[in-house]
Amino acid sequence: MRDAVQVDTVEHLLAALVSLGIDNVIVELNSPEVPIMDGSAAPFIYLIQEAGVKPLASARRYLKVLRPISMSRGDKRIALYPSDHFKVTYSIAFDHPLLRHQSRTIRLTEDAFIEDIAPARTFTFLKEVEMLRQQGLALGGSLENAIVIGDTGVLNNGLRFDDEFVRHKILDVIGDMALIGHPIIGHLVAHRGGHALHTAFAAQVLEERDAWTLVEMPIEPRTADGLVSLPIKDAIRAN
């Protein structure tokens, strides 16, 4: 939200943009809500790849974490720790046999995001869908844009990953933390978080100015055998 303009459901699109290294982009919407698509970030990845990405001849500014920053609300916790890379560890726990406990740590590279995180869909419980329907809400929600969890299993035709739920939470937190405005160099650790905690934490990170510094790094050029870092001057020349 800025001034009088508010846009909802930005997190999957922002996660796709930040993970593919897009710093400059124009997003046009004809509604105050980003389309949910299939509930994942995969359609946005597809569109970005179709459009193509243009490297810019300037170094990118990263937020490098210097000391731990943390926030907790009841049994929900989120923290950032110093690390040489952007890593996310997420754990979830629900009172449901299908997702009693799931945990995953991932070092975020463009490829890791595309393959392991972007396809993970949002999820909801059938009970909640029924409650919303009774109130006339979520009428556009369907098995096409979310995993719906019933008492004994998912109502969809299977899952994209065994632990698709925690992968989607990683997708969400990447998108919510994109509100900071800089890619992060640090280890983000969250337990039982949600959008409210993620976005409150993003604001706290910006306030704790002594806990991080902005560093300029060249965009890592892609090569056949993976990612290599070039000194800034060489990266600019290569572009």
Ligand SMILES: [Zn+2]
């Ligand atoms: Zn989500």
